[in-house]
Amino acid sequence: xxxxxxxxxxxxxxxxxxxxxxxxxxxxxxxxxxxxxxxxxxxxxxxxxxxxxxxxxxxxxxxxxxxxxxxxxxxxxxxxxxxxxxxxxxxxxxxxxxxxxxxxxxxxxxxxxxxxxxxxxxxxxxxxxxxxxxxxxxxxxxxxxxxxxxxxxxxxxxxxxxxxxxxxxxxxxxxxxxxxxxxxxxxxxxxxxxxxxxxxxxxxxxxxxxxxxxxxxxxxxxxxxxxxxxxxxxxxxx
Numbered sequence: 001x002x003x004x005x006x007x008x009x010x011x012x013x014x015x016x017x018x019x020x021x022x023x024x025x026x027x028x029x030x031x032x033x034x035x036x037x038x039x040x041x042x043x044x045x046x047x048x049x050x051x052x053x054x055x056x057x058x059x060x061x062x063x064x065x066x067x068x069x070x071x072x073x074x075x076x077x078x079x080x081x082x083x084x085x086x087x088x089x090x091x092x093x094x095x096x097x098x099x100x101x102x103x104x105x106x107x108x109x110x111x112x113x114x115x116x117x118x119x120x121x122x123x124x125x126x127x128x129x130x131x132x133x134x135x136x137x138x139x140x141x142x143x144x145x146x147x148x149x150x151x152x153x154x155x156x157x158x159x160x161x162x163x164x165x166x167x168x169x170x171x172x173x174x175x176x177x178x179x180x181x182x183x184x185x186x187x188x189x190x191x192x193x194x195x196x197x198x199x200x201x202x203x204x205x206x207x208x209x210x211x212x213x214x215x216x217x218x219x220x221x222x223x224x225x226x227x228x229x230x231x232x233x234x235x236x237x238x
Contacts, residue, residue, distance in 0.1 A: 007030045007033075014026070018191070019192075024087035024089060031066050036130065040068065042223055046160050046223065050234075052076070054075075054077075056076050056125050059105075059126070060125070060150055061081070061082070061084070067094030071098055071102075074102065077105035081106070086114070114143055119146070120149060122150060123151055125151075126147050126156075127158045128157075132159075133195050134194050140204075140208055155237045156235065156237070157233075158233070158235075161201055161205055161233060162230055163202050164198075175198050178196075202218055214238065215236045216235050218231050219233075
């Protein structure tokens with residue numbers, strides 16, 4: 001977290017006292033030096049499961065941040081890769097970082113709320129990395145409806161998540177404690193900052209996806225160490 005080029009503890013605390021949008025606007029220039037950014041080995045190994053170079057037409061990365069997944073998706077796409085994010089600061093950083101990314105597909109950057117997407121059968125692939133903690137549990141079906149609508153028939157939704165951890169593991173209680181502290185913060189301070197852990201884990205994700213009309217495949221063990229315990233999920237629109 002405290003990489004020399006990353007944000008300080010005080011900067012992170014200040015960002016957490018703003019809205020999600022404003023917080024990420026402030027964090028954007030240093031975001032890639034934080035542990036909140038999905039590591040490249042996870043992106044490469046999971047996206048490799050989609051196919052080879054030029055194997056898809058179009059792709060959408062939801063909550064694209066600084067464009068890390070878009071960089072990996074570009075060589076697979078023949079037409080264009082779209083990133084949507086609520087933070088203009090993150091989109092500006094993505095546009096800068098992807099200026100010389102390998103591949104020939106075009107990039108499009110859209111500022112918008114992932115819960116308000118209006119795409120209609122436009123994409124062969126949709127991805128989302130590291131963003132489910134910003135979606136309240138009651139809003140998860142709404143997010144999936146937008147993703148389902150954005151995909152063409154047979155299109156795939158790819159993401160990485162975890163299996164439910166054991167309550168005997170210290171990390172479980174650390175995450176629960178963080179979530180409790182953030183709920184108190186959001187009850188006392190407006191606007192809320194939505195960022196919770198242990199969200200959209202495999203059992204709930206599978207149930208919601210199947211209810212929305214997806215066929216769900218969970219691939220374990222395809223990510224490199226130390227990320228091997230995480231699951232890669234590929235949900236195909238029926």
